[in-house]
Amino acid sequence: MTTETQTPLTAADVRRSWLREHSELGVCVLLLALGVLVLTDALTMDVDIAQRGPVGPRTVPVVVGIGLLVVAALLAVDVLRGGRGQAETGEDIDLSEPADWRTVALLTGVFLGAAVLIEPLGFPAAGALLFWGAAYALGSRRVDRDPLIAAVLSLLTYVLFNNLLGVPLPGGPLMGAL
Template identity: 70%
Template sequence: MTETTGTTEKKDRSELGICALLAVLGVLVLVDAINIPTDFAQRGPVGPKAVPVVVGVLLLVVAVLLARDVLRGGRGEAEGGEDVDLSAPSDWRTVLLLSAAFLANAALIGVVGFPISGAVLFWGAAYALGSRAFVRDPLIAAGMSIVTFVLFNNLLGVPLPGGPLMEVF
């Protein structure tokens, strides 16, 4: 076995930080799950704690398995299929446009409802990512927003703010 320097050893063990992060998240999810009140009506055999407990346990299992793999010498491989120039600067224009679309959705959803604010979000994301079809994109965004609203609001029973279009749906 060859001797490694401190820098190389740190680089080889840097994935243990991800293991620690996953373990902390798992513990936080489990603590929150245990503190979920059960005094409201339960609609079936599975209570409100079931999914968070499963997610928390799975986070801890993944953290332990990943730590074991890293300590045994396993390493994550760099992305080989990505065609990304790591020396290129960040595209802050795209990040800012996507942020603006998201913030516009958050500001508008209570005022004009999800169908309109969702259309703004979908169209803004398409524009930020480079699409310049100024007739097609808003139509697709409106369609996606309305389908999403109807799916969640009417079929899944998850109430979304309808705004002025609530009378239609």
Template identity: 60%
Template sequence: MTTITRDWLREHSELGVSVLLGLVGLVVVVDSLLGSDAAASSDPLGPHAVPLLVGTLLVVLAVLLARDVLSGGHGEAESGEDIDLTVPADKRTVLLLAGVLVATAALIPLLGWPLAGAGLFWGATYALGSRSVPRDPLIAAGVSLVTWILFDALLGVDLPGGPLMGVFG
């Protein structure tokens, strides 16, 4: 019997990706099979066909990846042609981006997508290093407003308008 040591786990770290893919695939399959039935549709496959296919493919991919890793395969290391791999990750940037995402998720129901999205885009540019105060918020507001109009009006995806609903809605 093979004992699993820290070195073995380090050499087979891709198994973590395989487990994650398998779990996500199983959740998608189970959710699509147990999900509520949608209203009658003219679609002969039904509303659960695409999620079931995607979930099944994720599970198959997870099994194939695990088989490859256990038979000695491994991903090629990043060559880092223009990246210095010895420099640690910039935790400040990652935390700022995570904070912006969490704040946006919390603010969308209160402010609507156009305002919360503008905050998202401006916050992301700030976290990534841009400090152009007159330009960045204007571009962020424009991108947010255009995405809201595209998704809400043209694609039929109901994004909350918030206070701007009376102006543009």
């Protein structure tokens, strides 16, 4: 006869176990904080009183903020009732492979570089570097085609936002010469 002795669970063990089983609540907290941030920013925004219609510049951020709060609440209720997220079952994803942190780092660097360069170079040049860098980070090695596609895409985006939608983007020295 063997007697097994079990050590009693401490309060910290029970708490850790509960948090591990309800880890999706972290996403709820993140969504809640983001919703509060968006709503606070939208409601404290300086707005010109003379707007052209019933939909002002606060409308979309307020709707997005409220949506984030609703999703956070619904997700929290689901998690507390025992709901759990499903594991990834996509056919194009191999879960046995580790994360590709090189690609993540390259994309982060390209994005931050474009954010820093947008003021001195303007959107067309910084956007072209962003599109080209993202294509490179994601595996494209066509140096004969990618820079041209990135430049055209960036210029079209600039014209669409700046001229057609009325959203001013920094043109930089290249657009000043045109």
